[in-house]
Amino acid sequence: NVFNLLSSSQGRQARSKQPTIVSSVANAADFVDLCSLFGYYAEEHVVQTGDGYLLGLHRLGWKKGQEDLRVNTGEGSTLKPVVYMHHGLLMNSEVWVCLTQRERCLPFMLAEKGYDVWLGNNRGNKYSKKSTRSSPASNAFWDFSMDQFALNDIPDSIEYVLTTTSQSSLSYIGFSQGTAQAFATLSTHPKLNDKLDVFIALAPAMSPAGLHNNVVDALIKASPDVLFLAFGRRSILSSVTMWQAILYPPIFVRLIDASLGFLFNWTGKNISTHQKLAAYPHLYSFTSTKSVVHWFQIIRNRCFQMYDDDTQAPLSLGATERYYKVAKFPTRNIKTPIVLVYGGSDSLVDIAVMLKELPRHTVAREIPHFEHLDFLWAEHVDTLVFPQVFDALEAYAGRDHHQQKYLTNGRIIDGELSRSYKGFSGDESSSPIPAEISDGEARTERSSAGRAGASVEIVHHTSPPQLLGRREPITPASPSPLVLRSDQKEDGVQISKQRWSGSWLKGEGRHRRSGSTSSSRSTDSLVKFSEGGISIGVGKPMIGGIHSPVLAPKDQMRSSNRRKN
Secondary structure (H helix, E strand, O other), X not given: OHHHHHOOHHHHHHHHOOOHHHHHHHHOOOHHHHHHHOOOOOEEEEEEOOOOEEEEEEEEOOXXXXXXXXEOOOOOOEOOOEEEEXXXXXXXXXXXXXXXXXXXXXXXXXXXXXOEEEEOOOOOOOOOOOEOOOOOOOOOOOOOOHHHHXXXXXXXXXXXXXXXXXXXXXXXXXEOHHHHHHHHHHHHOHHHHHHEEEEEEEOOOOOOOOOOOHHHHHHHHHOOOHHHHHHOOOXXXXXXXXXXXXXXXXXXXXXXXXXXXXXXXXOOOOOOHHHHHHHHXXXXXXXXXXXXXXXXXXXXXXXXXXXXXOOOOOOOOOOHHHHOOOOEOOHHHXXXXXXXXXXXXXXXXXXXXXXXXXXXXXXXXXXXXXXXXXXXXXXXXXXXXXXXXXXXXXXXXXXXXXXXXXEEOOEEXXXXXXXXXXXXXXXXXXXXXXXXXXXXXXXXXXXXXXXXXXXXXXXXXXXXXXXXXXXXXXXXXXXXXXXXXXXXXXXXEEEOEEXXXXXXXXXXXXXXXXXXXXXXXXXXXXXXXXXXXXXXXXXXXXXXXXXXXXXXXXXXXXXOOOOOO
């Protein structure tokens, strides 16, 4: 029959032995109900933006069984580091907690690790569909794009969280458009950079190449405003809730999978059928058509720009670009430490293009086979993604990132930070962590399954670099430490490569971090020092036989199970 035809064999098998938790999660009414299914108490908050929108915030500040504990409420309360999480396009905060297993839910795991977790919502969605100045029934209410998310929603939400918790800073975790909103916000609010310890971007979005379907892609790029003709000037895809209510759940899942494959070429193979049946009912939430038009303007112009209110037709006469240019979000001005965790099979991420538009201190981590939604609901998200998040938080949370010194991703970074575009593509991204330093070489343990990547050199250093575990700078013995090489272009970017000459100071920087998430990992890298300069061979750390890069904080290096290369 039609139900067996449109639902997969895996779906039929899942339904025949469908656990209670799947239907419970799928039918949960809201964020608080979803949390209560797993025994967690959640608070609801409302923040008013400067332009009158009322945004819903959710808080998970307690471990299971500690609901009576006073957290971040002033004198006599338990102080916890604060984490703020933000969802993606056409979503709300429920996407973070609609999982079928507690261990795969990032907010729950952060709460268990002792963080005060807050989750934000964009204007217009399920929890933020109210304004003091206009009604959702009016066009004026829906007249917003990512500009308003960046100029109002994110900064006002962060200020509310910091004020409520009496904290001076927090850590930001974004997914998809939640990362784009942070890029835009931090680039336009310089002072806000001092209030974020670290920005962790899961499935980061900035300037996607386009859609998988060539016909739709060409149509949208030719005229992004065509979406206004198709969906009107208010909320987009409002009928999704109707289809979700009347369609048999497995058919709704197949419809979503087919749509995602058609538009983005995602297979969804890393997300189980059980998880899809539980999470897809929480996938969609309202947003404005204008905010989606904004994304297609970005795709069309290949530029992470503000909304263009004066869009020109592609064949219009006159050299309009010569006299009119939409302002870009100045993302290279961001001072907050940035950690990108992206999927190797995510069609919305072009990591090379993204890195060119981000500051030098940006760190990139690849999960090779992950697609976009996998960072929320994949079967192995807890073992492949969560360690990246925990390591970054351990490295930066509560620290003064302006003084942070660390080495990661094949780059030696000092207080002024450095950058190289090598070692970020495909499987080659990694994080060398030197265990000891001498005249000849610095070596870490070598994983048998690791493989060497690209050689990386110091770029744009204005002062001697510092390696992890050393409190004194590494300085060459010669009075003239820098030998400036000829300028080169990499990926169209002019860079000056510098090399250190002379011999290096002897010393060791070995530290072991006990009890941490990553204390049992090994890393494959080799750092060699010679009169010719410094070269770093990079490889991959291992977690239970699975490749996963590691972020190493200052003074928390590991040197376990070392062996001679």
